[in-house]
Amino acid sequence: MTAVLSVQNLSVRFRLRDAIVQAVTDVSFELAPGRLLALVGESGCGKSVLAAALLGLLPGNAEVRGRVLLGEEDLSAADERTLARRVRGRRVALVPQSAATALTPVRTARSQLVETLKTLRPDVRDLDAEADRLAERVGLPPADLDRYPHELSGGMAQRVVLALALAGDPQVVLADEPTTGLDRPLVDRTVDALRELADDGRAVLLITHDLAAAERVATDVAVMYASRIVEHGPAEEVFTDPWHPYTRGLLEATPARGFRPLPGHPPDLSALPEGCAFRPRCPRRDTCTDDPAPRRVAGRMLACAHPATEEVSC
Amino acid sequence: MLSATGLVAGYGKDRPVLNGVSLTLEPGRTIGVLGPSGCGKSTLIRVLALLHKPDAGQIHLDGEPVRRFRYAAPAELRRRIGVVFQHPRASVDPRHTLRRIVAAHLPAGAAPEETDRLAEQVGLTPDLLRRRPHEVSDGQLQRACLARALGSGPRYLLCDEMTAMLDASSAAALVHLIRTRRDLGVLMVSHDADLLDACCDQTLRWHELTSTPSEAVSHGRNRAPVAGMFRE
Numbered sequence: 001m002t003a004v005l006s007v008q009n010l011s012v013r014f015r016l017r018d019a020i021v022q023a024v025t026d027v028s029f030e031l032a033p034g035r036l037l038a039l040v041g042e043s044g045c046g047k048s049v050l051a052a053a054l055l056g057l058l059p060g061n062a063e064v065r066g067r068v069l070l071g072e073e074d075l076s077a078a079d080e081r082t083l084a085r086r087v088r089g090r091r092v093a094l095v096p097q098s099a100a101t102a103l104t105p106v107r108t109a110r111s112q113l114v115e116t117l118k119t120l121r122p123d124v125r126d127l128d129a130e131a132d133r134l135a136e137r138v139g140l141p142p143a144d145l146d147r148y149p150h151e152l153s154g155g156m157a158q159r160v161v162l163a164l165a166l167a168g169d170p171q172v173v174l175a176d177e178p179t180t181g182l183d184r185p186l187v188d189r190t191v192d193a194l195r196e197l198a199d200d201g202r203a204v205l206l207i208t209h210d211l212a213a214a215e216r217v218a219t220d221v222a223v224m225y226a227s228r229i230v231e232h233g234p235a236e237e238v239f240t241d242p243w244h245p246y247t248r249g250l251l252e253a254t255p256a257r258g259f260r261p262l263p264g265h266p267p268d269l270s271a272l273p274e275g276c277a278f279r280p281r282c283p284r285r286d287t288c289t290d291d292p293a294p295r296r297v298a299g300r301m302l303a304c305a306h307p308a309t310e311e312v313s314c
Numbered sequence: 315m316l317s318a319t320g321l322v323a324g325y326g327k328d329r330p331v332l333n334g335v336s337l338t339l340e341p342g343r344t345i346g347v348l349g350p351s352g353c354g355k356s357t358l359i360r361v362l363a364l365l366h367k368p369d370a371g372q373i374h375l376d377g378e379p380v381r382r383f384r385y386a387a388p389a390e391l392r393r394r395i396g397v398v399f400q401h402p403r404a405s406v407d408p409r410h411t412l413r414r415i416v417a418a419h420l421p422a423g424a425a426p427e428e429t430d431r432l433a434e435q436v437g438l439t440p441d442l443l444r445r446r447p448h449e450v451s452d453g454q455l456q457r458a459c460l461a462r463a464l465g466s467g468p469r470y471l472l473c474d475e476m477t478a479m480l481d482a483s484s485a486a487a488l489v490h491l492i493r494t495r496r497d498l499g500v501l502m503v504s505h506d507a508d509l510l511d512a513c514c515d516q517t518l519r520w521h522e523l524t525s526t527p528s529e530a531v532s533h534g535r536n537r538a539p540v541a542g543m544f545r546e
């Protein structure tokens with residue numbers, strides 16, 4: 001299927017008083033209906049800045065290069081009015097990181113959902129019935145909509161924000177770390193709900209550092225390191241046979257696969273080295289030519305001069 | 315040993331969160347406690363850290379019964395127990411540099427080299443120590459929180475979902491740091507069974523902690539001889 005969201009050579013940097021922070025560098029990917037792309041990487045690699053860039057929610061000191069195409073429309077060139085009135089919530093929705101704090105504590109879930117529906121879909125006549133329908137859609141008993149946020153469990157609050165994201169019937173759903181701090185059964189239910197959205201024909205971008213959650217539901221995976229996407233391909237292939245040494249290291253750090261931490265720290269995004277930013281931590285640095293230019297290799301995008309695959313000649 | 319026997323604790327007498335919980339930590343062993351969100355794991359940590367007064371039950375620290383909690387707990391006892399919380403950002407002062415955070419529990423008048431030594435133990439580089447919390451990642455900040463907890467020279471370390479906010483690599487690095495300190499008695503509470511299996515000498519399920527006090531005591535005694543089995 002053709003992509004609904006196409007990111008082309010996107011770079012974001014922040015100019016600070018004494019430094020320039022390179023948060024996103026030359027990122028390209030496409031999101032198609034029916035697909036769930038998991039964007040994974042260590043904290044501080046630029047994942048959340050990328051999500052904010054897709055929604056035009058970057059702070060004022062951000063400098064953006066490249067294009068974000070939503071259908072035919074270039075979001076990176078769109079003004080705030082267009083984004084606010086025609087894009088956010090309506091065509092691209094965000095599932096925020098912490099469900100409980102994303103809700104207004106002094107109003108019931110229903111009142112917040114109805115307000116959102118009223119704004120995003122003025123054509124809806126029976127707002128309460130539509131709110132009930134959305135609640136059922138995400139697996140929340142409609143009666144629970146009449147609770148206040150502090151009366152909701154973590155899982156229920158998570159469903160409410162999912163219902164809010166679906167209120168405008170968006171084509172694209174961005175979920176920025178939606179499972180942080182939840183326990184495993186809740187993580188599974190949350191990401192399963194996102195997968196259902198993809199199965200219904202929406203395009204879903206799941207930003208997470210939880211590799212188990214990503215592996216559970218993703219159709220595609222993009223691995224981000226130090227502001228760049230270093231490996232991107234079909235989820236099943238990348239998880240079973242990672243080629244980039246960083247992907248390999250990240251997977252081996254999970255408790256289920258050896259629990260071996262990567263040596264060293266991720267680099268400071270305000271002082272990225274020339275060439276491959278992973279080189280100082282890479283097990284193959286001594287034999288590497290240090291040219292990380294992204295290229296296509298057998299259905300994957302790979303930014304490594306010396307990947308961990310025998311089929312690729314270096 | 316840091317032992318709890320028949321702990322009853324909560325936030326209001328009618329609904330105890332802990333109802334007859336017993337647990338024993340001994341130096342050199344890492345105990346994992348597995349339980350879902352909301353089961354009372356954090357309350358257990360708070361009581362064991364002497365930060366919350368239990369309604370009933372006993373805590374013994376190195377053989378002596380603990381009688382006072384919170385601000386009334388003697389500093390000398392509190393210093394023997396280190397705590398690392400789930401949310402590193404919520405457990406530091408955002409105005410302080412990492413150096414000041416790491417040094418917080420060192421004895422007054424400790425030399426700057428002591429701070430350097432702690433930072434080095436947890437893998438924090440000198441340039442990171444000059445930064446403030448908003449300038450470092452969650453993983454780096456949690457390392458600082460671990461260094462801070464080690465600053466008082468504790469015998470016991472309590473970790474409350476220490477890695478829940480962290481990516482896989484930071485989590486593995488932090489747990490390995492703790493595993494290198496074989497002198498500590500460590501309690502790790504988590505909802506992640508894989509994590510506990512990978513790093514603990516013994517993993518207990520939440521419901522296994524709740525038993526009658528007399529059973530718990532004999533249980534603890536029986537367990538001691540097998541402790542060596544889990545060590546390298």
